[in-house]
Amino acid sequence: MRGLGLLFLTLVSLEAFDYQLSPVKVTEDIYCFWGKPEMITKENGGNMVNSCFVKTEDSYVVIDSGPTYSYAKQAYEAMQKVASLPVNYVITTHAHDDHWLGNSFYKQQGALLIGPREYEQSIAGKTYSIKPEETRISQIVSKDAYEGTQIVALDKVVDQNLSRFKVGDIDFVLKQLVPKAHTISDLIVYLPQKKAIFTGDLVFNDRLTSMRDGSIIGNLKAIEIIDEFDADTIITGHGTRTDKHATEYQKAYQSQMKEKILEAIDEGVGLENITKVVPMEKYKNDAMYEELHKRNVLDAYSELEMYEGEEE
Template sequence: MKNPFFYIVLILFSLAACNSAPDTKKLNSEAKQLTESVFVIFGPNQLPNPANRGFMNNPGFIITSDGVVVIDPGSSTTIGEMVASQIRKKTDKPVVAIIDTHVHGDHWLGNTGILNIFPGAQVYGHQDMINKAKAGAGEDWIKLMNGLTNGAIAGTKPHVPTKALKDGDVLKFGNTRIRIHHTGQAHTHGDLMVEVINEKVFFLGDIVLHNRIGRMVDGNFKGNIAAIDRALKSAATVYVPGHGQSGDKTIPLAYRTYLETVYKTVSSLYDNGMTDFEMKPAVDSKMGPFKNWHSYTEQLGNHISLCYLQVEQDAF
């Protein structure tokens, strides 16, 4: 039986996609170099639509002496192949590993595109993500993305990670060390944050978005804040969100402020006996600059309702 939230997501994405400006005229975006060895291909800050063909996340890659490690190769075989072509422009080393940060298909359905070109790569994810992907999450996301892009990802098949990662794991590729962080339910139950220790770069997955309001149907507000706090304790100087531009600690701090403002405001209104459907004007009045973030209008009411349920649960 499908998760009922899948259908909620489909409705929300469909409504928002109608307002997405199709300013991406071609898929082949250039990789931006963040440090000596770390590159990111920044996707458009949009929801999936026919113009962007489902490309909306921030695929990253790390060039090591043993080969290339890819983070979140995107939402389709075509996008994964685009990522592989960008890697080829920077190095002749093969891709040896793919790390998928969470189960949402806009981040990992591109595994097949990478593996078409680099079939020897090992694919990693959290065990919860692996379990959900095996249970049909990939097929659900393909249906969702095809519906929003007029079939742009047709032919994509899910390639589920085969190697599970947990909090505290350290992967070594030559002299490059990659630390894995998992703090419990945050954006999903199976989020991974990826710290490239030598380069002081921290890949946040969708635990943080920049200038964009993320979905929380699978998440937990307090858990997401706790995950951001973990990231902020690292020695990283560059933070890469799942969507939006990278930067210093102000990137995760801004998203933390948004989540905390929603949670504290909803909690206060709950204590005053207000129901969730009455709260939107009061919460909206606290949002300040966040009102200009992408998907704010579409997501705020949903966030209030989800947060209300979590506040109610925390009260018992």
């Protein structure tokens, strides 16, 4: 009996959280692990975000490393089945923790970490770092899923100055498009030879965006610039739509919201009534409406109250 009990205990402690990751080929040399259109929960272990990788001649470039160390480790194992290659670069699109908590795994593998200014300033820099137990993900997912997750600094910071580098035959162009959009530093990754663009959370699909750290005006401007790239493949931070029209869903949601809130402000509707006046029923059955829509309207209202129209 005692032997059986010990065996059982050993099995339980060895059993890591299984993210069941299987990469989807988006286009030639570009693959993604799709996150679920949900909030972060214990059950999904933070797997509600897209993590993608680009296959070059001699290595992989990862775009957003996902929500935990164990997620990144499992993603890496799945990548090795596509081709046995090292990960030499990891790009973080913005400072929200579901997108980069896998960085410590790739750092251990020798990857160079590239990301936005806000990550360096508020997560980890040369002289400063938050603790792993201070992240939002760590408060929600199980110990099992979070095991081994560390906070690591970037090797290179990209801001509003365009940054360009080549891995194998593939060019990578990185840039922050506007001062504030989904956050105060969002990077896009453009692959000119592939006519593909990674938008990070400047664009969501299959669910509503979260506007708590951003700007509705800035986000709409960023989407306009993304459309000007005229990419054939648009890969968003959340959601599985990747065609030329992948920006349309969020563009419609945010431009209708902007229009309706400006109208309401003109009619003298106050903050206390704005969520009743702008329910945007059309989106009611979409994922995350219950959790995010009212908050999005309140955030947009606070910004638009001070808004005086497009600058010339």
